[in-house]
Amino acid sequence: MKVKIKINDKDQFIEIDPGETLLETLRKLGYKGVKHACSTASCGACSVQLDGKPVLSCTTFTAAVDGHEVKTIEGFSDENSLSDVQKALIDEGGSQCGFCIPGLVVTAEALLSENPDPTQQEVIDYLKGNLCRCTGYESQTRAILKAAKERRLK
Amino acid sequence: MLDIKEYLKPNTVQSAYEMGQMPNSLYVSGGLMVAQLKISSVERLIDLKSVGLTQIEDHGNAFKIGANVKISDLISNPSLNINGDFIKIALKEIGSTQIRNMATLGGSIAFKLGWSDVITIFMVLNSNLEIYDGKFYEISLEEYTKKSMKGAIITAVEVPKTEGVAVFEKFAKSNFDIATLNLGLKIVLDGQIVKDARIAVGSRPMVSQRIKEVEEFLIGKHIKSASKDACDLIEKVIQVGSDIRASAEYRKALSKFLLDKALRRVQL
Numbered sequence: 001m002k003v004k005i006k007i008n009d010k011d012q013f014i015e016i017d018p019g020e021t022l023l024e025t026l027r028k029l030g031y032k033g034v035k036h037a038c039s040t041a042s043c044g045a046c047s048v049q050l051d052g053k054p055v056l057s058c059t060t061f062t063a064a065v066d067g068h069e070v071k072t073i074e075g076f077s078d079e080n081s082l083s084d085v086q087k088a089l090i091d092e093g094g095s096q097c098g099f100c101i102p103g104l105v106v107t108a109e110a111l112l113s114e115n116p117d118p119t120q121q122e123v124i125d126y127l128k129g130n131l132c133r134c135t136g137y138e139s140q141t142r143a144i145l146k147a148a149k150e151r152r153l154k
Numbered sequence: 155m156l157d158i159k160e161y162l163k164p165n166t167v168q169s170a171y172e173m174g175q176m177p178n179s180l181y182v183s184g185g186l187m188v189a190q191l192k193i194s195s196v197e198r199l200i201d202l203k204s205v206g207l208t209q210i211e212d213h214g215n216a217f218k219i220g221a222n223v224k225i226s227d228l229i230s231n232p233s234l235n236i237n238g239d240f241i242k243i244a245l246k247e248i249g250s251t252q253i254r255n256m257a258t259l260g261g262s263i264a265f266k267l268g269w270s271d272v273i274t275i276f277m278v279l280n281s282n283l284e285i286y287d288g289k290f291y292e293i294s295l296e297e298y299t300k301k302s303m304k305g306a307i308i309t310a311v312e313v314p315k316t317e318g319v320a321v322f323e324k325f326a327k328s329n330f331d332i333a334t335l336n337l338g339l340k341i342v343l344d345g346q347i348v349k350d351a352r353i354a355v356g357s358r359p360m361v362s363q364r365i366k367e368v369e370e371f372l373i374g375k376h377i378k379s380a381s382k383d384a385c386d387l388i389e390k391v392i393q394v395g396s397d398i399r400a401s402a403e404y405r406k407a408l409s410k411f412l413l414d415k416a417l418r419r420v421q422l
Contacts, residue, residue, distance in 0.1 A: 001161065018199070019156030021189055041186050044252060053226070053255045059189035060256065061182065063161035064201055107251065128330050129250020 003066035007031070008075030014062075022048065022057035022065055026072060033073035033102040044130035047103035048072050054107040056129075073102035076109055085109060085147045092143035096134035104130040108144045116152055120145060156189065159197045163204035167286045167309055173200045174305050181307065183222055183261035186253065207260070207309055210234055216314045218284075221260025221307075225249070225272070228259065236279060236313055237320040237340065244275045244322035244338070247329045260308040266299055266361050269332040273299065274356035275322055276311060277364065278338030284310040299361045318342035318350065321419045323412040324357075333357040334400045335408040339416040341377070348372045348380070355409060358394040367391045368413070381417045385410045 004013050007029070016025055023046045026034045035045035039058045046058040049071040077083040082090070085105050095101045104127065111118060111126040118126070123141045132140065164170040174181055178197040182188040188199065207220035210231055217234060228234060229242045248254065248271045262272035263283070273295065281295045287306035295311070324336040336357050342350035351372040356362030368388045372380055394405035 017155060018161035019158040021155060024155055040190060041253060044250065047252055050255075054252050055256050056186075056252045059186045061161065061185050061189060061199070061201075063163075063199075064182070064185060064203065110251075125246075126251050128328070129252045 001063060003062060005062075005065055005067075006069040008071055016062045018063055020062045022050075022060040022062050022070070025062040026057060026070070031072045031074055035099060035102060037099070042131070043100070043103075044107065045100050045103045047106045047130065049106055049110055052110065052113065054110045071106070073106055076105060083109075084150060085112070085144065088143035088147040088150070089140065092139045092146060094135055094140040094143040100130060100132045100134075104132065104140060108147075111144070112148055112151065116148060118145070118148060156191060156196065156199070157194060158199055161199045161201065163201045165205065167205050167207075167307060170200050170202055170205055171286055171288065171305070171307055173198070174307070181264070183258040183264070184224070184256045186256050187261065187265055187267075202260070202307065203258075213312075216312050219259055219311045219313065221309050221311065222258045225254040225257045225259065225262070226251070229254065236315060237318060240320040240322070241275065241279075241313075244271075244320075247271065247322060247324055250330050259311055263295065263298070263311070264308050268359045268361050269336075269357040270362065271322070271324060271333060271336050271356065274336045274338045274354045274362040276313065277354040277356075277362050278320060278322075278340050278352050279313050280316065280352065281314075282312045283308050284312065296364060299363075316340075316342075319420045321416045323416050323419075325408050325412060332399070335394075335405050335412060336362075337409065337412040337416055339413065339420060341372075341417075341420045343377060343420075346376050346378060348375055348377050353388070353413070355388075355392060355412075357399075358392070358405060359397045359399065360393075360395060363393065365392060377417065377421060381414065384417065385414045388413050 037043045037045035041056050041059045047054050048057045085108050089095045107130050123144050180196045181202050182199045183202045203222050207222040209220045211218045229245050277295050282292045283298050285306050286309050318340050320340040322338050324333040326333045338354045340352040351369040353365040354362050368384050372384050389406045389410040392409045394402045396402045
């Protein structure tokens with residue numbers, strides 16, 4: 001079956017299998033920043049924004065996304081520069097192996113667009129579904145608060 | 155990937171139901187559960203989101219919530235005030251931001267999963283379901299959990315506006331995790347005397363169930379002086395089982411602890 005999805009601001013007409021997940025479709029199209037990890041809606045590494053809200057692409061049927069807008073990590077920065085959230089993660093030591101970071105950035109971007117001035121607890125609550133086995137979350141929370149503050153000052 | 159032949163998007167509840175009667179068909183709403191299925195017998199998915207059912211209507215004495223309303227939309231809806239902010243506070247205890255953005259109210263009930271927090275939360279509020287299975291009718295959520303209703307579609311959840319204070323407690327490694335036991339309590343007090351009580355317990359690990367013996371015990375009693383005996387009673391009467399998360403004995407002890415916590419919270 002054929003679906004039309006706007007991915008990172010670009011309309012795409014895609015031939016899919018009826019039972020295909022959004023994760024499979026996106027990776028097939030080359031969006032390798034969308035990570036294939038648990039496939040059980042547990043880890044958040046496959047997070048993308050669907051109509052501006054973070055969802056798990058591993059348990060979203062692509063057929064259900066027909067006519068909607070998807071934003072992956074590739075949509076938040078270009079090939080030559082990192083986004084402010086990504087830079088803050090590096091500055092604060094929030095990324096070690098890096099595997100969970102694309103999903104975390106996508107979720108953090110949704111938080112900052114909903115709430116530009118989150119508290120530490122609001123960051124922790126919002127990002128509860130993005131598991132990281134390296135950093136222990138302290139530095140990631142610090143980085144998101146730092147990026148939020150810098151955005152507000154701009 | 156689920157190896158299916160068709161993904162259908164009906165326009166009406168009636169056409170969705172007709173499609174659902176075809177062999178090897180399965181309804182899908184948020185998709186969280188269905189996308190994880192590893193069964194090869196499913197040939198056809200019927201997307202219920204395409205029929206709408208996303209309204210939250212205030213009917214005066216009750217709220218009617220469309221089955222496809224997402225959990226996150228219930229939390230963010232400014233007019234949905236049932237027993238204060240009970241629904242919003244309780245639903246924040248469920249899953250992650252991503253899961254709440256995907257899971258729908260109807261889908262969270264339809265699978266009748268033992269560990270469902272949503273069923274406990276809405277059961278303690280005395281909710282009714284609007285069902286379509288060739289005709290529209292209402293059934294209490296409590297009845298729904300006990301009946302086999304294969305092929306039927308939940309179209310709405312009706313939550314009565316009633317007096318009283320409601321609280322939700324769950325014991326889990328994190329609120330993102332499946333509960334070892336969850337408990338909802340709604341109490342109506344006349345001074346310190348319990349006028350009405352409603353208790354639902356889920357993740358037993360079986361599907362949520364009301365604990366009527368304890369409800370009846372509490373009614374007419376002074377809440378402070380009856381609390382300890384009510385907690386002892388729930389431990390005795392609750393029907394629980396063992397699974398990978400906990401033994402039946404552990405769950406019995408937990409029920410006492412969660413009810414004690416809930417009884418203290420409703421008095422704050």
